[in-house]
Amino acid sequence: MTTIIPLRVHHIPQVIALMDLGAPFIRARTHSDYWAYSALFSSTCPLGEVNGEVVGSVIAMRSQDNPEEIYVQDVMVHPEHRRTGITAALLGQVREQAVRWGCRRLWLTSEPGNAAAHAAWTALGFLNVSGDYEDNGVWVKKDFKGPGKDRAVYELLLSN
Numbered sequence: 001m002t003t004i005i006p007l008r009v010h011h012i013p014q015v016i017a018l019m020d021l022g023a024p025f026i027r028a029r030t031h032s033d034y035w036a037y038s039a040l041f042s043s044t045c046p047l048g049e050v051n052g053e054v055v056g057s058v059i060a061m062r063s064q065d066n067p068e069e070i071y072v073q074d075v076m077v078h079p080e081h082r083r084t085g086i087t088a089a090l091l092g093q094v095r096e097q098a099v100r101w102g103c104r105r106l107w108l109t110s111e112p113g114n115a116a117a118h119a120a121w122t123a124l125g126f127l128n129v130s131g132d133y134e135d136n137g138v139w140v141k142k143d144f145k146g147p148g149k150d151r152a153v154y155e156l157l158l159s160n
């Protein structure tokens, strides 16, 4: 049974240990980054706990430039707990918060070649936004995050 809780400062070492298992698509950020997430926008940074262990994490943030949007920065589930619905539950929580705020769009990016991520986002209702080229059936925007940083972009439009 997975319990969904907000990111708090005391979880940070466990979150970093979890993210350290995420190569090649996820890398742990610094303690200071997670402190800021926990202090400034924990309501969009849910964790999934099983038997007191942090096994899933979503880091998301509401845009200040466009408050109708929430960007999902990182999604990571422990390899032994994948395909058990943890990402669905965590993103479901972020979506509920987005609806409470009247947001219109949840969006995220993933690296070309991350087939599990593509399968998860599409299963959860995200649309792969049309891009500059297709990679194994996935639309990718060239240089989206800067030179050489091509990304597949996904969005979930919310009607309030």
Ligand SMILES: CC(C)(COP(=O)(O)OP(=O)(O)OC[C@H]1O[C@@H](n2cnc3c(N)ncnc32)[C@H](O)[C@@H]1OP(=O)(O)O)[C@@H](O)C(=O)NCCC(=O)NCCS
Pocket (backbone or CB within 6 Å): 022, 025, 026, 074, 075, 076, 077, 078, 081, 082, 083, 084, 085, 086, 087, 088, 089, 109, 110, 111, 114, 115, 116, 117, 119, 120, 121, 123, 124
């Ligand atoms: C991508 C990732 C976050 C998915 O997390 P998850 O908790 O396993 O996803 P869920 O169990 O909620 O899956 C929901 C649905 O997505 C689809 N899905 C998820 N992973 C899938 C996979 N590897 N292959 C095919 N479909 C998949 C399924 O339809 C699944 O429902 P089902 O299990 O009932 O069939 C996880 O594989 C992961 O942590 N990967 C490493 C880190 C990473 O790449 N993060 C994304 C960076 S952008």
